[in-house]
Amino acid sequence: AQSVTQLGSHVSVSEGALVLLRCNYSSSVPPYLFWYVQYPNQGLQLLLKYTTGATLVKGINGFEAEFKKSETSFHLTKPSAHMSDAAEYFCAVSKAGNTPLVFGKGTRLSVIA
């Protein structure tokens, strides 16, 4: 079975500060890993995904994540937070193929001016 743990249900950072959202996964097979962002009253939007190859993945809006197999982690980072980054962020894992995603509980990011 697969599972995702997101440490910290709420993270608050100052505008311009580093954003770090933590995600650890459990998977019995090589995982595919995703980060989605959800703005209020909107659907989820893909930020980035790891499938195979390079373990540092760059996504939209300046976000990136690094797959660390030894740590079973896929933390999301952004060097400098912007007010528009305030949203809910979800880490997800899936198995090979177009199979359902297993999501973490989410981390709400607040950006303080």
Added chain:
Amino acid sequence: GAGVSQSPRYKVAKRGQDVALRCDPISGHVSLFWYQQALGQGPEFLTYFQNEAQLDKSGLPSDRFFAERPEGSVSTLKIQRTQQEDSAVYLCASSLDRGSPDTQYFGPGTRLTVL
């Protein structure tokens, strides 16, 4: 182009009523997924289709939940005899199935409130 659309966006039902939630996937997308998102939680898988075939319905919480995609395009999630615990946002996603894994594109969701 048009994304995934869902209707209605909001639904209020009295306990015991039946409801039907519609999902229009992106044109040409082969796979369609339904997820349930309770307040303050991440989405949880309900069921998914590849074209008209329902490949996995292991996430449906009870036999009151039923989903169909008869022509391999639009899908309907039906909940019979709604209960308060069914209150949640129901998300639909579709993917093209070009590769492994392909990106799932999500609709805005239907917020169901059962009184």
